Amino acid sequence: MSTTITLNGKDTAIDASPDTPLLWVLRDHLALTGTKYGCGMAQCGSCTVHLDGVAIRSCVTPLSAVASKKVTTIEGVATKEAKAVQAAWDKLDVVQCGYCQSGQIMSAAALLSTNLNPEDSDIDAAMSGNICRCATYVRIRAAIKEAAAELGAQS
Amino acid sequence: MKHLFSLLENNDSSDASTVDSQVNRRDFLKFVVIGGAGLTLGLSLDSAHAEMSGPGKTSADESLTNGQFAPNAFIRIEPDNTVHVIIKHLEMGQGTFTGLSTLIAEELEADWSQIKPHAAPANAALYNNLLWGPAQGTGGSTAIANSFEQMRKAGAAAKMMLVAAAAQLWDLPADEISVSQGVVSHKASGKSASFGELAELAAKQDVPEPEEITLKDPKDFVLIGKRIPRKDGGKTDGTAIFTQDIKLDGMQTAVVTHSPRFGGKVKTFNADKARKMPGVTDVVQISTGIVVLATDFWSAQKARETLDITWDNSQAATASSEALLTEYKTLAKKPGLPAKKTGDADQAFKNAAKVIEASYEFPYLAHAAMEPLNCVAHFTGDSCEMWYGAQIHTMDQGAVAALLDLKPAAVKINTLYAGGSFGRRGNPKSDYVLEAAEIAKAKKGTPIKLVWTREDDMRAGYFRPMYYHTLKAGLDKDNKLVAWEHRIVGQSIAKGSAFEGMMVQKGVDVTSVEGASNLPYDIPNMHVELHTTDPGVPIQWWRAVGSTHTAYSTETFIDEIASAAKIDPIAFRLKLLTNKPRHHGVLKLAAEKAGWDSKLPKGRSRGIAVHESFNSYVAQVAEVSVQDDGSYKVERVVCAVDCGIAVNPDIVKAQMEGGIGFGLAPTLVSEITMDNGAVKESNFHDYQVLRMNQMPDVEVHIVPSAQAPTGVGEPATPVIAPAVANALFNATGKRYYRLPIKKA
Ligand code: FES
Ligand code: FES
Numbered sequence: 001m002s003t004t005i006t007l008n009g010k011d012t013a014i015d016a017s018p019d020t021p022l023l024w025v026l027r028d029h030l031a032l033t034g035t036k037y038g039c040g041m042a043q044c045g046s047c048t049v050h051l052d053g054v055a056i057r058s059c060v061t062p063l064s065a066v067a068s069k070k071v072t073t074i075e076g077v078a079t080k081e082a083k084a085v086q087a088a089w090d091k092l093d094v095v096q097c098g099y100c101q102s103g104q105i106m107s108a109a110a111l112l113s114t115n116l117n118p119e120d121s122d123i124d125a126a127m128s129g130n131i132c133r134c135a136t137y138v139r140i141r142a143a144i145k146e147a148a149a150e151l152g153a154q155s
Numbered sequence: 156m157k158h159l160f161s162l163l164e165n166n167d168s169s170d171a172s173t174v175d176s177q178v179n180r181r182d183f184l185k186f187v188v189i190g191g192a193g194l195t196l197g198l199s200l201d202s203a204h205a206e207m208s209g210p211g212k213t214s215a216d217e218s219l220t221n222g223q224f225a226p227n228a229f230i231r232i233e234p235d236n237t238v239h240v241i242i243k244h245l246e247m248g249q250g251t252f253t254g255l256s257t258l259i260a261e262e263l264e265a266d267w268s269q270i271k272p273h274a275a276p277a278n279a280a281l282y283n284n285l286l287w288g289p290a291q292g293t294g295g296s297t298a299i300a301n302s303f304e305q306m307r308k309a310g311a312a313a314k315m316m317l318v319a320a321a322a323q324l325w326d327l328p329a330d331e332i333s334v335s336q337g338v339v340s341h342k343a344s345g346k347s348a349s350f351g352e353l354a355e356l357a358a359k360q361d362v363p364e365p366e367e368i369t370l371k372d373p374k375d376f377v378l379i380g381k382r383i384p385r386k387d388g389g390k391t392d393g394t395a396i397f398t399q400d401i402k403l404d405g406m407q408t409a410v411v412t413h414s415p416r417f418g419g420k421v422k423t424f425n426a427d428k429a430r431k432m433p434g435v436t437d438v439v440q441i442s443t444g445i446v447v448l449a450t451d452f453w454s455a456q457k458a459r460e461t462l463d464i465t466w467d468n469s470q471a472a473t474a475s476s477e478a479l480l481t482e483y484k485t486l487a488k489k490p491g492l493p494a495k496k497t498g499d500a501d502q503a504f505k506n507a508a509k510v511i512e513a514s515y516e517f518p519y520l521a522h523a524a525m526e527p528l529n530c531v532a533h534f535t536g537d538s539c540e541m542w543y544g545a546q547i548h549t550m551d552q553g554a555v556a557a558l559l560d561l562k563p564a565a566v567k568i569n570t571l572y573a574g575g576s577f578g579r580r581g582n583p584k585s586d587y588v589l590e591a592a593e594i595a596k597a598k599k600g601t602p603i604k605l606v607w608t609r610e611d612d613m614r615a616g617y618f619r620p621m622y623y624h625t626l627k628a629g630l631d632k633d634n635k636l637v638a639w640e641h642r643i644v645g646q647s648i649a650k651g652s653a654f655e656g657m658m659v660q661k662g663v664d665v666t667s668v669e670g671a672s673n674l675p676y677d678i679p680n681m682h683v684e685l686h687t688t689d690p691g692v693p694i695q696w697w698r699a700v701g702s703t704h705t706a707y708s709t710e711t712f713i714d715e716i717a718s719a720a721k722i723d724p725i726a727f728r729l730k731l732l733t734n735k736p737r738h739h740g741v742l743k744l745a746a747e748k749a750g751w752d753s754k755l756p757k758g759r760s761r762g763i764a765v766h767e768s769f770n771s772y773v774a775q776v777a778e779v780s781v782q783d784d785g786s787y788k789v790e791r792v793v794c795a796v797d798c799g800i801a802v803n804p805d806i807v808k809a810q811m812e813g814g815i816g817f818g819l820a821p822t823l824v825s826e827i828t829m830d831n832g833a834v835k836e837s838n839f840h841d842y843q844v845l846r847m848n849q850m851p852d853v854e855v856h857i858v859p860s861a862q863a864p865t866g867v868g869e870p871a872t873p874v875i876a877p878a879v880a881n882a883l884f885n886a887t888g889k890r891y892y893r894l895p896i897k898k899a
Contacts (some may be wrong), residue, residue, distance in 0.1 A: 008729060020453050032393075033395020040838075041839075044609075075393050095391060096249070096250075097574050099526045118422070132816075133577070134813045134816075136812070137850035138852070139800070
């Protein structure tokens with residue numbers, strides 16, 4: 001059975017059982033491996049992608065739930081918020097092992113797309129679903145603020 | 156793994172009577188020499204082994220290409236001016252790709268932008284850890300420490316050959332030629348050339364003898380000690396390749412159902428339903444459980460849920476955390492095997508004016524790295540190729556070779572980035588690697604990817620052991636600490652592994668007592684004793700190993716004694732730290748930067764702890780705020796570290812920040828519970844770890860030093876729990892004898 005989604009801007013037909021979580025569709029059927037598996041139960045945020053621009057956990061989102069919708073992954077994300085986030089991440093050398101970081105970046109980009117001036121409590125609320133076992137949290141927080149400042153300066 | 160390190164380094168906190176110093180190097184060789192290749196302890200200049208592998212390069216060897224300059228096992232300079240650096244240590248986030256590259260680039264005088272790191276293949280002769288002997292591996296915070304001279308010499312030798320090539324080409328004296336930022340030049344004539352342009356000719360120059368190589372004066376360093384960007388790229392755009400991302404032609408994904416109870420075996424199983432499910436290619440039995448193979452993960456996982464397995468639990472573990480604690484408490488009442496004995500503590504206690512006693516409980520802990528364990532293996536019958544985040548490469552290689560009846564050289568390991576490890580991927584029994592190899596053997600000719608789910612990862616072990624400590628201190632009438640007795644009860648990590656010969660001395664596993672047997676405080680009468688238990692729960696090292704519990708018990712107990720003596724906890728420590736200048740240095744720096752003597756904002760309290768592990772010294776001041784309901788937050792941490800020369804100060808800071816965050820999880824929330832030989836927790840909802848909203852502000856200060864660098868991956872982790880507990884005491888007046896501290 002085929003399901004069509006708009007993936008990273010392109011209509012994409014997928015031949016997978018409709019109950020397959022989007023995460024495994026991306027990773028195993030479409031070879032988009034930037035989105036990571038960490039828990040499979042919406043606990044860690046490694047698998048975060050954007051569904052119609054909103055951050056969701058792809059490990060608990062069946063393919064059937066995203067039919068005809070717009071899905072953006074780390075490979076395709078190109079909003080100005082995402083670019084600012086990636087640049088800030090590189091500038092502050094946020095990453096350690098890197099495994100959680102696709103998810104962190106997708107969550108941070110989604111946060112900045114609705115809140116250009118996040119307070120610490122906003123960052124806590126938007127980012128506490130994304131676990132980083134390397135505990136790069138200090139730098140994630142700083143990089144979000146850095147990206148916000150950069151975006152503020154641009155606009 | 157600290158004692159491996161202590162063999163070659165003079166640790167100022169070591170003591171002739173501690174177990175550490177009795178380690179016999181030859182025992183280590185006996186157990187860990189695998190591969191039979193010759194041992195090259197110094198700088199290897201063998202360019203016959205030009206294979207490279209690693210992230211983004213997951214296939215075959217890279218043989219020498221035309222015009223390439225490969226002066227030694229660590230450097231390949233291409234005509235296109237790229238300097239490929241071969242990294243012998245696993246990159247698991249701690250920064251080896253950057254740190255080791257920095258050492259080479261410094262002496263090679265390369266431009267940072269032309270450096271490209273790659274993971275080295277498994278090869279004990281070329282890529283061994285110099286502090287371990289003939290084994291290639293990453294652990295004990297040794298990556299920079301053991302590479303500091305070796306990598307710089309490799310870079311310096313290559314530079315000499317480039318200069319010789321330029322001298323020949325330009326017909327000018329070599330000593331008039333200089334190198335800077337990747338350019339070889341002759342000032343007077345204005346001639347210059349890039350490394351790439353000289354590569355072919357450089358390859359024809361004589362390789363310098365080790366004694367001809369001179370290293371730079373540290374005052375001339377241009378990269379070491381500076382903030383330079385990391386080299387483990389691809390981690391912000393999803394292009395970095397981890398084991399989980401490997402896809403080979405015809406590859407099948409394998410998931411394994413293990414016995415819920417440790418030591419249980421498959422009695423019977425029925426896989427009829429699973430075999431009929433879409434995508435499923437096979438179901439096989441291996442020694443650790445039942446494997447479902449499929450074209451993709453989800454198909455394998457769904458099919459696995461339909462397996463009907465009966466377990467033979469006749470040999471299964473029965474351990475429960477609660478019962479173990481009762482058993483450990485009973486054991487602690489009796490003297491254990493001596494790990495350290497100075498003076499006569501028993502007599503000193505009799506004469507003491509005041510005796511203080513406390514006991515401490517530590518649960519099992521899971522590593523729970525963000526990337527659950529996985530391993531790709533392809534066995535063809537006469538060779539096996541593997542792709543994963545190898546941490547003790549040549550031990551895994553030997554274990555797989557033995558299982559598959561191959562020569563170690565026929566096991567080719569492609570080391571990928573690890574999505575964290577915290578020790579887990581360096582399993583002393585190569586557990587998950589052997590599991591992958593066993594599946595590959597059953598599926599000869601088919602590449603397989605073993606994938607553990609988070610639940611598998613959390614329930615199959617291996618864990619930081621559960622421990623119970625008792626501590627007793629005697630003060631004389633002047634409040635001087637005169638007697639100390641410390642008993643530790645728990646499992647031995649090294650026992651039954653390849654490391655036993657080296658790490659267990661006279662029945663005492665050094666990893667159980669490190670941090671306690673070498674307590675830095677000057678106490679005339681001191682007994683440290685160990686009871687080793689064996690409840691059948693699989694255990695191994697966990698970031699900072701023994702110090703994860705010994706730093707907590709000793710540093711909270713010292714604080715308790717200081718307050719009983721009514722002396723400021725820093726002053727009390729400093730007085731007992733005789734001839735321990737580096738402990739003094741970090742304590743004073745942390746105290747000064749935290750404003751120890753200044754007033755805190757309302758509602759805040761602070762506490763301090765200091766601890767040396769892996770020859771690095773860390774002190775932390777934690778600030779906490781406590782609510783009426785007992786909930787609390789760690790608001791701020793000021794950390795001082797002395798790790799010798801900080802090769803990359805920004806990565807040192809990152810490791811302190813991350814190490815503190817990692818250590819905060821078991822301080823606040825993490826705990827693995829045994830129940831009748833099985834693990835209760837299964838995923839991040841019940842095995843909680845640190846999240847963004849729990850992370851304090853962290854400020855890191857590095858003690859300036861000219862001493863050889865020591866590691867930073869682990870030493871921050873054990874210090875945070877006692878610093879927080881001591882801060883909580885200052886808020887509540889209570890002492891905390893059990894981790895995690897869920898309520899103040
Ligand atoms: S893998 Fe989806 S939230 Fe953890
Ligand atoms: S960088 Fe390692 S888990 Fe986040």
